[in-house]
Amino acid sequence: MPFVQTVRGQVDAGRLGAVDAHEHVFLSSPFLAGEHFDDPDRMRAELDLVARGGIDTVVDLTTVGLGRRPAALAEISERSGVHVVLATGYHRDAHYAADHWVHREDAGVLLDVVLTDLRTGIDDRDWRGPAPRPTAVRAGVVKVGASYQRMTAGERLRIEVGIEAARLTGVGLAAHCEIGTLAAEILDLAEAGGLTADRVALAHMDRNPDPELHGELAGRGAYLLYDTVGRVKYRPDSDLVALIERVLDGGHADRLLLGTDVGRRTMLRSYGGGPGMDVLGRDFLPRLRRRVGDEPVDRITRTNPARFLATKDAS
Ligand SMILES: [Zn+2]
Numbered sequence: 102m103p104f105v106q107t108v109r110g111q112v113d114a115g116r117l118g119a120v121d122a123h124e125h126v127f128l129s130s131p132f133l134a135g136e137h138f139d140d141p142d143r144m145r146a147e148l149d150l151v152a153r154g155g156i157d158t159v160v161d162l163t164t165v166g167l168g169r170r171p172a173a174l175a176e177i178s179e180r181s182g183v184h185v186v187l188a189t190g191y192h193r194d195a196h197y198a199a200d201h202w203v204h205r206e207d208a209g210v211l212l213d214v215v216l217t218d219l220r221t222g223i224d225d226r227d228w229r230g231p232a233p234r235p236t237a238v239r240a241g242v243v244k245v246g247a248s249y250q251r252m253t254a255g256e257r258l259r260i261e262v263g264i265e266a267a268r269l270t271g272v273g274l275a276a277h278c279e280i281g282t283l284a285a286e287i288l289d290l291a292e293a294g295g296l297t298a299d300r301v302a303l304a305h306m307d308r309n310p311d312p313e314l315h316g317e318l319a320g321r322g323a324y325l326l327y328d329t330v331g332r333v334k335y336r337p338d339s340d341l342v343a344l345i346e347r348v349l350d351g352g353h354a355d356r357l358l359l360g361t362d363v364g365r366r367t368m369l370r371s372y373g374g375g376p377g378m379d380v381l382g383r384d385f386l387p388r389l390r391r392r393v394g395d396e397p398v399d400r401i402t403r404t405n406p407a408r409f410l411a412t413k414d415a416s
Pocket of ligand 1 (some may be wrong): 123124125162362364
């Protein structure tokens with residue numbers, strides 16, 4: 102049975118249940134000043150709501166240096182009963198201060214940090230302190246990111262490092278595509294680096310809800326990660342339901358993943374905001390079931406994430 106690396110250890114891929122494929126449980130970024138969330142009690146309460154909404158596993162796509170707290174995360178995962186798959190890898194430039202080490206270290210150092218997270222355990226200070234405090238909590242997915250419509254030299258280097266780490270360890274690669282751009286370019290880099298498109302999930306593609314483009318990307322084998330559920334400032338959820346229907350009609354049910362991507366404290370119910378990390382299970386999935394039926398929804402929330410997150414034999 103293939104396994105998935107969670108913060109509490111390896112879990113059979115078939116036992117993840119319903120998966121929210123893009124979240125953040127602890128997050129602190131200079132790009133989102135004043136919007137950080139790092140309170141274990143509040144985040145435990147948020148995960149309790151997620152569980153009540155029928156979600157069994159969340160994928161926490163927080164990257165190196167953005168406030169990951171592996172030991173606390175494992176504890177609240179245990180107490181809430183929600184499995185958490187935590188990321189490693191590097192985000193786009195905007196999330197790191199100008200003097201951050203990710204901008205100056207070479208590929209060897211950058212890769213070493215990511216491989217340590219995947220194979221040994223994540224530093225409890227998230228690589229921000231003068232010396233690491235190793236934990237036994239391992240990352241289970243690699244995240245990378247590029248800017249809107251362009252990839253800086255540093256971003257390209259860090260994306261290539263992420264691809265190499267995913268290839269070496271067999272975990273999946275989630276790519277932040279800012280407003281849904283550069284997806285094809287990131288897939289090209291993955292394939293050039295020996296990582297097949299079916300090991301790549303393209304995040305935020307619903308910010309560019311173009312069914313023809315999505316059909317092409319899914320046709321190459323990549324996963325389309327729609328992760329702005331409940332984000333009414335972008336568009337109504339009815340548009341997202343319609344987009345999913347179009348992609349299902351195109352024969353790509355096996356390539357869809359869903360998430361909420363709460364990345365600000367004002368989006369969390371435990372901090373008094375909304376729509377809450379539970380919006381996917383609470384509101385959106387029941388609505389989607391009414392429109393498309395149970396089978397596609399189970400495929401999108403259970404079968405597809407289990408396949409994407411299952412660690413492959415390293416190539
Ligand atoms: Zn995110």
